[in-house]
Structure formats: structure tokens, C-alpha cells
């Protein structure tokens with residue numbers, strides 16, 4: 325089987341297709357700050373009302389929010405697959421004979437409860453007692469939970485694509501969005517079984533499968549996906565993950581250099597991490613981890629979680645690297661704080677940006693300025709008589 329480089333694991337591994345051109349100028353990507361998510365599911369309903377409100381799509385939630393550690397749609401999707409993988413194996417290396425990818429088909433019951441585990445905490449909540457919160461440095465609460473928005477990752481080594489014997493799934497040249505051609509699909513459901521994130525879903529009314537489309541019509545027009553623009557918590561920033569430090573100016577007075585999400589994911593100041601990189605698909609949605617959650621849990625969720633350590637991660641162990649990233653998210657640098665201002669600031673795609681002492685600005689793909697914000701909101705005091713509670 326051909327080998328493919330996987331920078332998220334720091335090694336190469338089996339992948340059923342010849343590696344395609346490694347880096348495009350443009351690739352769909354997203355960063356989600358989990359610390360801002362309040363589980364309102366506005367994103368989930370924005371996605372559903374846009375894409376999956378037809379017949380046979382009743383159970384299709386391309387976008388959903390899970391309460392960690394007990395939520396999961398389908399139920400227990402992550403632990404079930406992790407249990408099947410030998411330590412350090414990707415889903416391609418663990419494939420059973422005659423298959424390209426290790427996966428499983430969730431049964432009907434596992435799909436029936438998208439909100440299972442909502443708001444359930446880890447640890448026992450003492451009734452009638454005050455929960456103490458005076459923790460020493462390096463200690464974490466025993467009782468915790470957090471919200472994890474989940475969507476298709478438009479992976480660089482997509483398992484859905486690798487699994488389909490009809491080659492009905494393809495990756496778009498222009499932006500890396502992974503699409504399913506329903507004309508070619510014959511309903512084999514290998515994609516449903518093979519995607520470790522369980523995002524392709526079968527439509528029993530049409531007899532073919534469907535998968536998330538990355539809101540490509542909006543991307544083509546220069547707008548962010550609906551789950552991003554509708555998010556009231558301003559949890560997300562969408563853009564071109566491949567725009568690195570040497571990229572030229574897109575035009576006008578826009579600076580050259582990285583996109584804001586490329587900075588959060590690929591700069592030395594790494595603050596956003598892929599979800600379960602150990603599966604081997606190179607997901608392109610990255611998460612700023614919750615800083616109140618014990619690092620042991622986050623290590624298995626957001627790092628390769630092996631004994632081998634790469635030199636582009638901070639710290640000597642993956643647990644240490646998670647603690648360092650948590651601290652960077654808790655106390656962001658001026659630069660990261662500036663980029664955080666861009667989350668939810670505009671419905672336009674921000675291609676390039678600048679952070680100064682006072683302001684943060686963003687430009688689109690045409691070099692047009694689409695965001696210009698102060699670090700601190702200006703205070704406006706209204707003239708005239710003020711209302712008082714008398």
C-alpha cells in the first residue's frame with residue numbers, strides 16, 4: 325500500500341491512494357475555541373436547516389455538539405474505535421483483510437440520541453455540599469465537563485474517500501473540500517463505516533449516502549460556513565489553513581503572510597490541536613482545548629497519545645504539551661488575543677491579518693479590508709440626563 329506523510333503524527337503510514345499534491349495554496353480549515361462554547365446548538369440547527377431538512381435526513385446532524393466526557397453521536401463513537409486500534413496504529417494500518425479502513429457501522433439505537441449525555445459532568449456531584457474551588461497550581465477539578473462542537477474535518481487523508489469502492493467521494497482541487505457525488509454513489513455505505521468521525525450518513529429514502537459539504541457555495545462567494553456565522557459564542561474562525569508565513573499579499577493594502585488560523589495551528593505558539601490525530605486522517609478542524617479539564621483526558625483526545633514525542637510540540641511529553649497549550653489558551657499572548665477578536669467579527673472569510681498594539685485588522689482573498697477592531701471597546705458616555713433608579 326502507498327505511504328503518505330502525516331505531519332500530525334510525525335511519521336508516514338499506509339494510505340490506499342498515492343499521495344496527491346501535498347500542499348495546495350488554499351485549503352478549507354477551522355479553529356474552534358472550546359472555552360467559548362455554551363452548547364446552545366445554534367450551529368447545529370443552522371446547518372440542519374440549510375442542508376439536511378429533507379425526507380430521509382431526519383437523523384442527519386452534520387454539525388452537532390457533544391458534552392465531554394459522556395456525550396457522543398453516534399453513541400461512544402470515539403472510544404469504540406480507539407479500543408479497536410492497537411497502540412499507535414492508524415485506521416488504515418488496522419484495516420481488516422479486504423477493507424481499506426478500520427471502522428464500524430453504528431446501529432439504529434446509537435444514532436437515536438444526538439443529545440445523550442448533555443450537560444452530564446465527570447465525577448460525583450456532592451448534593452448539599454459546597455464544592456471547594458481553591459485549587460493549587462497544577463491541580464484540576466474532579467468534577468468537570470466541556471462542550472465539543474463536531475463537524476466534518478475535510479481531512480487531508482480522508483477515510484470516507486479511501487473507503488468508497490465506487491470512488492464517489494473526491495477532494496476538490498481548489499479548496500480541499502471533500503464531497504460525495506450522489507450520481508456515482510450506489511449506497512455501499514463503506515464511507516459511513518470508514519469515517520472515524522461518523523459524518524457521512526445514509527439516506528434510506530434515496531438509497532444513497534450524503535456527507536457534509538463544508539458550506540462550499542458560501543466559501544466560493546467569500547463567506548464563512550453557516551455554523552461559523554451563526555455561532556453566538558463566537559467560538560470559531562474559518563479560513564485558509566495552508567496560508568503560511570511566506571504567502572504574498574492578496575492585494576490592496578493587505579499584508580502578506582499567514583492566515584490567522586494558520587498562526588493558531590502551525591506557528592511556534594501552537595494553541596489549537598486536531599481531534600484524535602491518531603486515527604490518521606489529518607483532520608483540518610482544530611480545537612483550542614478547555615483549560616479547566618485534566619490534561620490526561622485531553623492528551624488522548626488532542627494528541628497522538630503515544631510514547632514517541634515530536635520536536636514540534638512543546639514540552640517533553642504529550643501530557644506536558646497539553647498543559648502548556650492550556651496555559652497559552654488561559655493567558656493568551658497579545659498576538660493570540662488579537663486573533664481571538666477576529667472570531668465571529670465578520671461573515672467574510674479572513675485571508676490575512678495584522679495585530680498592532682491598539683487594533684486588529686483582517687482582509688479577504690481580494691485584499692479588501694473586512695474587519696478592523698480595537699483591542700478594547702471604546703467607552704461611550706451619553707450626554708444629558710441619566711436614568712436613575714429612584
Ligand code: SF4
Pocket residue numbers: 475476477478479482483484485502518519520521522523524535605
Ligand atoms: Fe471524510 Fe470523515 Fe474526514 Fe469528513 S471527517 S473528510 S467525512 S473522513
Ligand code: F3S
Pocket residue numbers: 487488489490491492493504508509510511512513514515516532533
Ligand atoms: Fe461509496 Fe459511500 Fe456511496 S461507500 S458508493 S459513497 S455509500
